[in-house]
Amino acid sequence: MSMFCFQCEQSANPGGCKVQGVCGKTAPVANKQDELTAALIGLARACDAKGATAAEYALLKQGLFMCVTNVNFDEERVQEFINRVEAARNAIDPSAADFDWEALWVGEEDIISLRSTLLLGMRGMAAYAWHAAVLSYNDPDVDAWFVKGLVEFAKDHSAEEWLGLLMEFGEVNLKCMALLDKANTESYGTPEPTKVSLTVQPGPFIVVTGHDLHDLKMLLEQSEGKGVDIYTHGEMLPCHAYPELKKYSHLKGNFGTAWQNQQNEFDNVPGAFLFTTNCLMPPRASYKSNVFTTDMVGFPDVAHVTAKEDGTKDFSAVIEKAIELGGYKEAQHFTGINGGHEVTTGFGHGTVLSIADKVIDAVKAGAIKHFFLVGGCDGAKVGRNYYTEFVKQTPKDTVVLTLACGKYRFNDLDLGEIGGIPRMLDMGQCNDSYSAIQVAVALAKAFDCDVNDLPLTLVLSWYEQKAVCVLLTLLALGIRNIYIGPTLPKFFSSNVLNILVEKFQLHPITTPEADMKAILGAN
Incomplete structure (x- = not known):
């Protein structure tokens, strides 16, 4: 059976995956996800005529989320969701x-x-919107755009009209990221700078990967007092900075690095694993029975934790599996890829803006000459060591902002400080690009200039659909001269890429040395 998928950076050459996804997605699953997307368009077309209910918006968000790379590999579960979407559409308008x-x-x-x-x-925005929705935060403009976007997707437009829709979408996605930021901070508090150990203590433990803070909170509540420690993985690292999460003493530290390394890092580990969003690699036999998925995540023959009607989940099976496995007999002193034994997170816009005067004074005094935002998705393809080398080469009078799992390439490096301000500031998950935008806007206001006139350069690593929606938001905001790599999306035709390069001064990365010279030589 054939398939076609070119939605992520690791897609096979020349144009995409046609037999099986490099991610591990089979042709039957890929084709079911196409069928699901078509069903979602049908539901959106039906809702466009009469207006959508909260339940129908939820189906659109969940269905788009299910199709993001590395979320769901289970053909039966995708089919079950198709049936739900088609039933909802047929109840409104089968035509x-x-x-x-x-x-x-x-x-x-x-x-x-x-x-x-x-x-x-x-698809990327749907993941963010759903994380907010499970915390009971919804935005009518964001919800309405899922209907509009899917309806417009099925229409014919000129290239200029498509570009207009993409910019409109980027503006709406900013609202979505603001919504999720509000949902997380109002639910769990403003992130605080926090040092996180990479050591795993003796005894039973659970590793939580993905992006969903709500799932982690429920697991912490249910595991408290049971002798089971909780460790984050991948994009869950920033959870250690939220006051309402870090107050749990059994939230111990971070396990492993970015998502693409999990098959090696999880191999024969005597702990349980909870997958909450995209980040699922096909589990190896040595730990497959220790893996539990939840929400839109799925893999054949892997245990799944389903939400009850009130949204709560029973994680007792995950906790029991951790106790059964017993954990390590002695402490395991793991390190980051550069040999560091701890990392620091928690520099969201709330924290950075609280010391804005100090940062502004350092810029005016010449102590800080440039800001780099080096972040985005990590991945397995050769070339991502560019970001490690780039950060290592940043001058000592510059500050590195970072976010998303691309930071694992360098977040255990000790870059030192500038006047008490750490030279590396971890702003959080990929959705926390909103924090970086807020900081940039605040600095531009303080210096009475445009964001593009700031001594700030974005150097992004791209992988999947969340990176797409973030990039479109940055472009819609008028941010120029973004460096992006390691390779560009295969769904960008050469002409579309040329438009982005010319219209937005988008720069495909070259070498750390050449790009650093180009960036700093212009300032």
Whole structure:
């Protein structure tokens, strides 16, 4: 059976994955996800005519989220969700399914490229919107755009009209990131700078990966007092900085590095694993029975924790598995990829803006000459050591802001301080790009200039659909001269890429040395 998927950075050459996904996704699953996307368009078309209910918005968000790279590999669960979406559509208007899905992928390469970019951006935004929704935070403008975007996706537009839709989407995604920031901080407090150990203590433990703070909070509550320690993994590292999460003494530290290393890092580990969002690599036999998925995540023959009608989840099976496995007999002193034994997180916009005067004074005094935002997704493809070397080469009078799992390439480096301000500031998860935007806007206001006139350069690592929606937001805000790599998305045609380069001064990365010279030579 054939398939076609080009939605992530690691897609096979020349144009995408056609037999099996490099991520491990099979052709039947890929084709089911296409079928699900078509069903979601049908539901959106039905809702467009009469208005959507909260339940229908939830289906759109969950369904798009299920199609993000490394979320769901389970054909049966995708089919079950298709059935739910089609039932909801048929209850409104069965004729809304009357459009030609295949025809959307035939025609001019540039139009297909632009159409694909919109869909993939919406998938990324859906993940953020769903994380906020489980905390009972919703935005009517964001919800409405899922209907609008899917309806427009199935229409014909000129290249100029597609670009207009992409910029409109980018503006809406900023609202979505603001919504999730509000949901997280109002639920768990403003992140605080926090040092996180990479050592795993003796005894039973659970490793939580993904992005979902709500799942972690429920697990912490249910495991408290049971002799089971909790460790974060990947994008869950910033959870240690939230006051309402770090107050649990059995939230001990961080296990491992970025998502693509998990098959090696989890191999034969005597602990349980909870996968809350994208980040699922096909589990090896040595630890597959220790893995539990939840929410939209799924893999065949892996235990799944389902939410009850009130949204709560029973993680007792995960806790019992950890107790059964027993954990390590002695402390395991792991390190980051550069040999560090601890990392620091918690520099969201609330913290950075609280010391804005100090930062501004350091800039005015010449102590801080430049800011680099080096962040984004990590991945397995060769070339991502660029980001390690780039950060190592940043001058001592510069500050490195970072976020998302790309930071594991360098977040255990000790870059020192500038006047008490750490030279490396971990701002959080990929959705915390909102924090970086807020800081940039505040600095621009303080210096009475445009964001593009600041001594600030964004150096981004791209992988999946959340990176797409963040990039579109940055472009919609008018931010220019972004460096991006290690390779560019295959869904960008050469003409579309040229438009982005010319219109937004988007720079594909070259070498750390050459890019550093180009950036600092211009300032």
